[in-house]
Amino acid sequence: MNMTGDIAILGYGLSAIGPGVGVGLIFAAYINGVARQPEARGMLQPIAFLGFALAEALAIFGLALAFVFKG
Amino acid sequence: MSIVALAAEGSTYETPGVADFWQPLIGSGAFAITRASIVIMLSVAILSWLLLAGTKKLTVVPSKGQFATESAYGLVRNGLGRDIIGSHDFLKFVPLLFTMFVLILLNNLFSVIPVVQFPTMSRIGFPAALALVVFAVYHAVGFRKHGFVGYFKSIIPAGLSIGLMIPIFLLELITDLFTRPVTLALRLFGNMFAGHLLLVLFIGGGEYLLLHGAGGLKIAGVGALGMGFVMTVFEILVQVLQAYIFTLLAALYIAGAVADEH
Numbered sequence: 329m330n331m332t333g334d335i336a337i338l339g340y341g342l343s344a345i346g347p348g349v350g351v352g353l354i355f356a357a358y359i360n361g362v363a364r365q366p367e368a369r370g371m372l373q374p375i376a377f378l379g380f381a382l383a384e385a386l387a388i389f390g391l392a393l394a395f396v397f398k399g
Numbered sequence: 400m401s402i403v404a405l406a407a408e409g410s411t412y413e414t415p416g417v418a419d420f421w422q423p424l425i426g427s428g429a430f431a432i433t434r435a436s437i438v439i440m441l442s443v444a445i446l447s448w449l450l451l452a453g454t455k456k457l458t459v460v461p462s463k464g465q466f467a468t469e470s471a472y473g474l475v476r477n478g479l480g481r482d483i484i485g486s487h488d489f490l491k492f493v494p495l496l497f498t499m500f501v502l503i504l505l506n507n508l509f510s511v512i513p514v515v516q517f518p519t520m521s522r523i524g525f526p527a528a529l530a531l532v533v534f535a536v537y538h539a540v541g542f543r544k545h546g547f548v549g550y551f552k553s554i555i556p557a558g559l560s561i562g563l564m565i566p567i568f569l570l571e572l573i574t575d576l577f578t579r580p581v582t583l584a585l586r587l588f589g590n591m592f593a594g595h596l597l598l599v600l601f602i603g604g605g606e607y608l609l610l611h612g613a614g615g616l617k618i619a620g621v622g623a624l625g626m627g628f629v630m631t632v633f634e635i636l637v638q639v640l641q642a643y644i645f646t647l648l649a650a651l652y653i654a655g656a657v658a659d660e661h
Binding site: 374377378380381382384385387388389391392395 | 417478479482483582585586588589590592593640643644647648651
């Protein structure tokens with residue numbers, strides 16, 4: 329089979345797996361926390377978004393590098 | 400299959416890419432005035448006018464403009480500044496944080512505001528400059544607070560054995576000097592770039608399918624335009640979130656630098 333295209337894009341797909349799982353786990357924990365203790369929402373929210381931002385960084389690296397190494 | 404069918408129509412579809420974001424309007428090369436620089440100058444003018452108008456006639460019962468300005472300021476001052484940096488020395492950082500927040504927010508929203516429709520932060524130079532400001536500020540306040548040697552000492556967590564101190568110190572040093580500013584700039588850039596690329600793809604591709612596609616492809620074009628609308632709404636959420644996250648991380652880095660020994 330003959331395939332054409334750019335393998336850098338495949339790298340982005342791979343790099344998105346980890347952050348995808350990670351962001352899911354973070355928001356699952358956040359929802360659990362708020363469901364158990366609704367008054368803790370204000371305190372948990374910045375922590376959840378911080379974790380989300382840090383986990384997402386890997387996928388963003390993947391995207392940037394996919395364009396850097398393209399063609 | 401679809402590409403073959405489209406090519407048969409005559410004109411071909413160009414997939415959007417990095418080149419679509421480089422739009423010099425005046426001049427060329429490194430010193431060209433691009434669409435992004437026009438947009439950021441426009442944002443500064445609009446923000447100055449909005450904030451001056453919002454704080455002109457201050458009343459106890461606020462007008463709509465004053466209320467909106469105060470809500471945005473309150474979010475940054477209390478939600479980010481006071482809660483994260485701490486009530487002792489957050490006030491002197493609030494102007495920086497508020498400027499960052501409203502500047503990034505408006506420039507991100509420009510991605511979907513008609514006529515402008517260009518996210519400034521999708522050119523790496525703009526988020527890199529903002530991250531550099533944050534980088535300089537949190538190291539400067541750290542050195543001022545702890546002294547030169549004290550600041551390097553303060554990045555090591557207390558209670559480590561001598562053998563662990565050196566590797567942990569090196570890791571923390573790499574985080575402080577390299578990872579933090581680079582991720583700060585790349586996160587904002589990546590989100591704005593990818594989001595805008597997605598919108599260009601859905602709306603441009605949908606328009607092409609609808610006008611040049613054969614038969615059933617026209618229906619796919621309607622679907623693509625519908626997805627374009629859904630993604631636009633989702634992008635507005637991402638844009639607000641990214642402005643918030645950039646400010647949140649800036650506040651956290653400053654908080655880490657001014658914190659007392661732990």
